[in-house]
Amino acid sequence: MSTSPAASALEPRLRERYPELVAARGELTVVVEREDLMDELAWLKDSMGLGFLASLTATDWPDRSPRFWLAYELRSLDPPARLRVKVGLPVGDPHVPSVTGPYPTADWHERETFDLYGIEFDGHPSLTRILLPDGWEGYPLRKTEPLGGVNTRFHGAFHPPIDQRIS
Amino acid sequence: MSDLDAARGGPAARVVDEGTGEIRQETMIINMGPQHPSTHGVLRLLLELDGETVVSCAPVVGYLHTGIEKNTEYRTWVQGITFVTRADYLSPFFNELGYCLAAERLLGIEVPERAQILRVLFCELNRIASHLVWLATTGLELGAVSVMLYGFREREVLLDIFEATTGLRMNHAYIRIGGVIMDLHAEGPSAIQRFLEVMPGRIDEFEALLSDNPIWRHRNVGVGLLPAERALELGVTGPLLRAAGVPVDLRKDVPYSGYETYDFDVPVRTEGDSYARYEVRMAEMRESLKIVAQCLDRLETSTGPVMIEDPKVGWPPKLSVGPDGIGNDPEYLRHIMEGSMEALIHHFKMVTEGVAVPAGEVYEAVESPRGELGFYVVSDGGHRPYRVKIRDPSFVNLQATPSMVEGSLVADAISAIASIDPVMGGVDR
Numbered sequence: 001m002s003t004s005p006a007a008s009a010l011e012p013r014l015r016e017r018y019p020e021l022v023a024a025r026g027e028l029t030v031v032v033e034r035e036d037l038m039d040e041l042a043w044l045k046d047s048m049g050l051g052f053l054a055s056l057t058a059t060d061w062p063d064r065s066p067r068f069w070l071a072y073e074l075r076s077l078d079p080p081a082r083l084r085v086k087v088g089l090p091v092g093d094p095h096v097p098s099v100t101g102p103y104p105t106a107d108w109h110e111r112e113t114f115d116l117y118g119i120e121f122d123g124h125p126s127l128t129r130i131l132l133p134d135g136w137e138g139y140p141l142r143k144t145e146p147l148g149g150v151n152t153r154f155h156g157a158f159h160p161p162i163d164q165r166i167s
Numbered sequence: 168m169s170d171l172d173a174a175r176g177g178p179a180a181r182v183v184d185e186g187t188g189e190i191r192q193e194t195m196i197i198n199m200g201p202q203h204p205s206t207h208g209v210l211r212l213l214l215e216l217d218g219e220t221v222v223s224c225a226p227v228v229g230y231l232h233t234g235i236e237k238n239t240e241y242r243t244w245v246q247g248i249t250f251v252t253r254a255d256y257l258s259p260f261f262n263e264l265g266y267c268l269a270a271e272r273l274l275g276i277e278v279p280e281r282a283q284i285l286r287v288l289f290c291e292l293n294r295i296a297s298h299l300v301w302l303a304t305t306g307l308e309l310g311a312v313s314v315m316l317y318g319f320r321e322r323e324v325l326l327d328i329f330e331a332t333t334g335l336r337m338n339h340a341y342i343r344i345g346g347v348i349m350d351l352h353a354e355g356p357s358a359i360q361r362f363l364e365v366m367p368g369r370i371d372e373f374e375a376l377l378s379d380n381p382i383w384r385h386r387n388v389g390v391g392l393l394p395a396e397r398a399l400e401l402g403v404t405g406p407l408l409r410a411a412g413v414p415v416d417l418r419k420d421v422p423y424s425g426y427e428t429y430d431f432d433v434p435v436r437t438e439g440d441s442y443a444r445y446e447v448r449m450a451e452m453r454e455s456l457k458i459v460a461q462c463l464d465r466l467e468t469s470t471g472p473v474m475i476e477d478p479k480v481g482w483p484p485k486l487s488v489g490p491d492g493i494g495n496d497p498e499y500l501r502h503i504m505e506g507s508m509e510a511l512i513h514h515f516k517m518v519t520e521g522v523a524v525p526a527g528e529v530y531e532a533v534e535s536p537r538g539e540l541g542f543y544v545v546s547d548g549g550h551r552p553y554r555v556k557i558r559d560p561s562f563v564n565l566q567a568t569p570s571m572v573e574g575s576l577v578a579d580a581i582s583a584i585a586s587i588d589p590v591m592g593g594v595d596r
Contacts, residue, residue: 025272025529053402055530055541055558071543073530073558077399077413080420084530105402108566116236131229131595140237147234147241162241 010048010081017043029084037087038097041072045102050074050083053099056109058117060143067091068119072099089119098124116141194222199580201230207304207584208591212568219576224569228562231595239555243521244270244344245482247552251542252338254557255593257300260286260293261535263342266555268423269531269544270344273524276480281466282346282473283425288462289329289341290424290533291455292359295366296325297536298448302373305445305585309386314376321369328358334493344522345475349486349493356463363460370452377445387442391571391583394439401570402563405538406447407587411439417534429458441586448588451536483510483517523550530558537561537588559593 011028015021022029032040044050055073066088074083089096098121099106110121111130118139121127129136138145146161159165200211209230215222235254239247251266252259264286271278278286303318326336331352333339341348377383393403395411408415416433418426434450436443475481487496503511526548532541541558564587571587572580 025275025527027529029528052399054532054539055543055556057543057554057556057558059528059545059554071528071530073541073543077415077420082421082530084528103402104400105563105566108562112562129229131232133229140234147237 009079010076010083013048014083027082027084029086031086031088034087034089034096037085038099038102040085041074041099041102044074044083044085048083049076049078050081052077053103053105053109054082056099056106056113058113058119058141060117060141062143065090068094068117070096070113070119094119095122096120097122098127100124115139118142201227207589210565210584210589210591210594212580212584214577214580216577219578221572221575221577221580224572224580226565226568228565228591228594231591233596235596236555236557239552241551243519243550244524244552245521247555248343249338249340251555251557252340253592254596255535255537255540255559255561255590256337257297257590258293258535258537258540258593259338260289260342261533261540262557263340264290264424265531265533265535265540265542265557266544267342267344268533269529269542270524270552272529272531273527273544273546274344274480274522275525276345276475276477278346278475279472281350281469281471282475284462284465284469285347285351285473286342286424287426287429288351288359288459288466289332289347291458291462292325292328292362294455294536295452295459296322296329298452299325301448301536301585301588305582305588306377308581308585309383311377311383314373317369317373321366324358324362324365328355328362331355331358343474343482345477345481347473348482350473351466352488356466359459359463363456363463366456367453370449374449384442386578386582387440387445387586389438389440389442390575390579391441391444391586392439393567393571397570398439398567401567403538403567405534405536405560405564406444406451407564407567408538409434410436410443410447412437417532417539421532423531423533429461431455431458441582444586478513478517480522483514520550523548524552532558535560537590537593538564557593557596559596561587561589561591561593562596565589565594 011023014028018030052075053072054075057071059069061067061069068089070087072085074085087096096119098110100110108130110124111127113119114121114127115129115131116139148159149161194215194217197214197216198211199214201209211227213225213227235250239250248263248266251262254262299318299322303315306314306318329339330336332355333341393407393411395413398408398411404415412435414433414435419433431454434447434454436446485496485499486493503514524546526546528545530541530543532539538560540560543556544552545554547553568584571583
């Protein structure tokens with residue numbers, strides 16, 4: 001529940017570089033610009049030991065600008081510490097550099113985020129759908145996509161979107 | 168035409184290497200899965216083979232995608248538990264725990280002491296059950312059918328223990344936001360005690376059967392190598408990483424639910440092969456037994472609620488075991504139906520609408536039997552999660568398949584994949 005001592009040990013140095021560092025609920029979060037992402041991740045990896053990319057995903061906020069927010073969960077194994085790096089992406093230009101170079105584990109994470117949100121990771125070795133079939137249309141985790149409302153592939157049955165099931 | 172070609176019914180496809188002028192056979196692309204008994208569910212591998220040697224390997228996943236993350240956005244916070252528990256179906260308690268810890272951190276609440284002990288108790292029993300399935304399926308895939316039978320036999324005892332308390336063998340929805348749904352079944356402690364007495368001997372038997380077994384060693388020693396450096400690059404966690412010599416365990420590194428107060432070790436091996444993973448998992452089962460024994464001791468002395476008493480957060484219905492299984496407690500039903508209108512309104516509000524979670528985002532990770540199981544949970548302040556991302560360890564660990572099998576024999580690929588212990592329900596979510 002509380003901030004681990006190791007995480008707070010990183011905090012002064014991180015705050016030096018990121019004055020706007022957010023410490024909330026025992027977690028540290030920093031927001032970076034898309035253009036600076038690669039440099040900042042390299043610095044965090046080399047200087048702060050945050051070399052383990054635990055997770056990478058997106059959140060869709062249709063009413064906000066920028067609309068998409070990527071969250072990179074970085075982890076340092078020894079000493080144990082975590083930091084979340086967030087990047088905002090506008091809906092008209094959902095591109096971000098791929099981090100598969102410094103973090104090979106990002107390969108599938110980025111494919112999944114592309115699959116579900118339509119965010120393109122420039123420089124990814126093969127940015128294809130991973131969970132959904134190749135011919136799928138749309139990006140289902142976007143808030144503008146309904147739950148349901150698609151034809152089933154095998155029986156031709158149609159499940160209406162969840163908000164239209166009870167009339 | 169050679170005899171071999173005649174036996175094949177024609178010459179195999181051959182190409183001339185332009186550089187050396189040598190004749191070589193073309194490689195062949197083989198689909199292993201998604202309906203293959205050795206791929207743990209619906210994993211598909213695209214294997215490029217040169218004879219029996221794997222030249223390249225590409226895992227294809229997604230056949231079990233059920234949209235759990237999208238579904239949670241349309242349900243209340245409590246309903247979300249019933250979805251996430253079905254992701255990695257071999258470790259349901261861990262899914263519930265990770266999700267609930269995330270929600271609890273957003274709410275800023277602490278769960279009662281007794282609930283914490285029960286959470287640890289069931290998670291560790293679940294770890295043993297999950298490792299037993301790994302042992303059973305691995306045994307089956309390597310041709311040791313008896314190991315499969317033994318593994319499922321022991322797991323059955325655990326499933327009975329789970330069922331007695333939670334009402335279900337899998338997908339329990341037992342761990343809830345603010346605690347657990349009900350206390351241990353009256354016969355729970357004695358059943359677990361019996362299990363604690365029997366299980367160490369059974370693990371000894373498994374090891375007597377396997378550890379020095381020439382076939383088992385042949386199929387596992389030096390197979391599916393994944394050195395620590397590569398494992399870390401690929402984000403691999405859990406027994407795979409610990410078998411490569413990296414002593415990383417979230418229960419020790421970032422303790423949650425009171426793990427820092429339990430006495431247990433983190434088994435580590437350095438070889439980084441399938442056999443080391445086998446040793447790690449067997450040792451982990453023993454460590455889990457140690458933790459379970461400590462939980463039982465604590466439960467004897469601890470009293471008190473198993474659900475947070477804050478009525479704005481806690482799940483109001485009380486459950487009890489009746490003649491037809493677990494259901495609403497008759498006394499509680501009488502209270503809300505006949506006794507108190509306010510209690511009925513409160514019950515209705517909490518069950519249909521549920522708790523409102525303050526806006527914010529957290530990433531909460533627990534050490535599942537397969538590694539770091541993370542929940543990135545975002546709330547917009549409403550009664551439903553705004554976003555639930557499950558960082559499933561199987562999904563990430565499976566990325567290591569090409570590193571582990573390329574250059575080895577097809578038969579070794581089976582052993583290597585079995586040693587990853589991927590659960591496709593978690594991979595595809």
